[in-house]
Amino acid sequence: MLLQMSRYHKMKIHIIRGQNQIGGSIIEVRTEATRVVLDVGCELGEDTPVIPQVDGLFQGKPCYHAVFVTHYHGDHIGLLANILSEIPVYMGEKATAIYQTSCNYLGRPVNSNIYPLFSGKKVAVGEIEITPFLCDHSAFDSYMLLLESEGMKILYTGDFRANGRKSFSSLMSRLPLVDILITEGTTLSGKHRTALTEQELEEKAVKLIAKQPNQPVFVFMAATNIDRLVTIYRTAKRTKRIFLQDVYTASIAAAAGKNIPNPEIFSDVRVFLTVPNEKQYTALQRFPKAKIGRAEIAKKQFVMCVRPSMKKYLERLFEEADYSDGLMFYSMWDGYVQNEDVADFLQFMEENGIRISNLHTSGHADEEAFDKLIEQTCPKYILPVHTENAAWFERYTNCNVLYESENTF
Ligand SMILES: [Zn+2]
Ligand SMILES: [Zn+2]
Missing domain, CATH: 3.60.15.10 (Ribonuclease Z/Hydroxyacylglutathione hydrolase-like)
Known part of the structure; x- marks a missing residue:
């Protein structure tokens, strides 16, 4: 044209x-x-x-x-x-x-x-x-x-x-x-409908967590959706939980600037390694004091970023404590559910007793x-x-x- x-x-x-x-x-x-x-x-x-x-x-x-x-x-x-x-x-x-x-x-x-x-x-x-x-x-x-x-x-x-x-x-x-x-x-x-605001999404998340205050909370979201990271961080803070980011999410959050919740600056944001390889160790060097292992995670109240590639890591984490009756926010466009790896991951979480709740806005x-x-x-x-x-x-x-x-x- x-x-x-x-x-x-x-x-x-x-x-x-x-x-x-x-x-x-x-x-x-x-x-x-x-x-x-x-x-x-x-x-x-x-x-x-x-x-x-x-x-x-x-x-x-x-x-x-x-x-x-x-x-x-x-x-x-x-x-x-x-x-x-x-x-x-x-x-x-x-x-x-x-x-x-x-x-x-x-x-x-x-x-x-x-x-x-x-x-x-x-x-x-x-x-x-x-x-x-x-x-x-x-x-x-x-x-x-x-x-x-x-x-x-x-x-x-x-x-x-x-x-x-x-x-x-x-x-x-x-x-x-x-x-x-x-x-x-x-x-x-x-x-056509009016989209929820990020603030409304935060309120919804806080209310859902309040229904089961002692259970673990996972969030499946894009690491590059920085506004959503802020919403989840605020939710974690209001429900008195630490916010756990994998090294990829943490690296992206740190690149977004010092005001964005990341383990380099925020003491209530911690970082975990999913695979002990060179790439993750290199990325982890930016956050030397914020690393948290599975055994320590098992003792905490948290909101944790997860993705389909972390299935093996989560299998090991689920051995550390009873995570059934946990909650996972699905915080992405619902069209991705058609993707095989996403569908497979949602099924995996459900099989482990995690309830999935939609938490997304356009x-x-x-x-x-x-x-x-x-x-x-x-x-x-x-x-x-x-x-x-x-x-x-x-x-x-x-x-x-x-x-x-x-x-x-
Ligand atoms: Zn876009
Ligand atoms: Zn676009």
């Missing part, structure tokens, strides 16, 4: 991938002399990423001047190590630390040509000025991007939500009126959030991406909704 504002003849938008689908986002914005790319994502569910044949980005001589990454989810960053190494990348400073920590731990290739983005601080690339706006999402340090050239304004939302701990109204008050809004619409294909905007965003930015055109229901935006009758079929206008 190629989009050109006929009145301006200035910036053009080309959705390389990820318009009428969720994930695999790659968006090009260009002027006569400048070409930038917003996000370089993998398709969701791809085991081995297929690299699109885009000349000057993934192959041939570089012809893009910069790549901007809104956040570190694979469907936005998955191809970052595959772009031509000469092209500079811009991404949030803490998001970069988390991305690099995760790649290093998991043994994945890393792009190291990354420059930091700071909220509100403009970056000039040739004829285009880009201003990042910190937003809330299930990835930490995520940004909306405002692109300006000769008075024309495009806002790309990346993935965002209004139900996190960051103030959505304060973000909205900083956004200008724009000509084109490129927005995600992830939640619009399902049932990382994406709900209807009310879109209403506020569109009221604030008053776009002439809405270009939905990252959605299976672009037509939903037709309700904003003052705006023109753009579809793939409308190539140029």
